[in-house]
Amino acid sequence: MHDTTASTDLRTPFRTGVRDVAPLLLGVVPFGLVAGLAAVQADLGLPGAVGFSTIVFAGASQLAAIDLLGAGAPTWVVIGTVWVINLRMVMYSASLAPHMATLPRGPRLRAAYLLTDQAYAISIMEFRRRDWAPRQRLALYLGAGTALWVTWQVSTVVGAIGGGAVPDAVPLAFAVPLAFLSLLVPAMTDRPTVVAAVVGGTVATLGVGLPSNLGMPLGAVSGVLAGWLVARHGRTSAPVAGGMADGDRP
């Protein structure tokens, strides 16, 4: 039988997820417009644009795939590129899994479809900030994930139909890294996480220009390993003082 979680309020966490992800949507819109526009320019039409955005639903990999399709790349290269760019999802999946471990498999499998950089970032921040019940954690994640999904589909369609009319004056696409920056700062709570960020960011920056956007996953993996080694070293020698996670309230 269900315990107290059955009567737990799920509307509040869902709304929290929507509200938290809202500023990030600012950066998602221009990205979605470009994804729609690029699909049409590559002769995939509106159905192709919507197909990519609903079935693949991962911005950077969609743009890379459309680019490769337009350049006449072989089928396996296009598919392989999408998979490589989306490898980071495995890390997000692994990072979220312990927080969803007590939920049934069905909801977890359905939730996986909505996994994105943004839904992950918002969820993991909220899971650390407050002590949500397991079903509330799922609701929060679904709030962020659904808001992002709807925004992505709408902006893809608008981009495919109306594209080209995006104003250049405001560099809205820059909102994406800015949003990730604002989530990076509270994620650095102690020495190992700071090392993870410095190494991850540096390797990814050095790796700009590598084929298939490999720089990002390469940087992420390097950062995780570096931070992990520092944490290990801290455990075996002197204990590292805990971080300053108190200053990140909204």
Place this chain on the structure above:
Amino acid sequence: MTWPSTTTWVIVLVAGLGTYALRASFLAMADRLAALPTDVRELLRMVPAATMAALTLPALLRPDGAWALLGPRALAGVVAGLVAWRTGSVLATVIVGLGAVMALQVLLG
């Protein structure tokens, strides 16, 4: 209306299925991860900082591929980073950062 070729649909489907498998990987077996070893938990604890930095820094320091350590985006990133640190607000960070990059682009030509 333009309709993609069958090959394109196969690409979209296979690429999408693979992407879903990557997303579902650990979430699917989450219930069997209950007693994660300390080492694995420590490894996962590094994921947010490492991935966020890997998504952020290249866009600040090499916006068009070339290094721009003192370019408008890098400097706007410093300003935005301070706002993020002081306020903890995503919205404030994005708005101040966008304002800063527009101002700096005018100032620095």
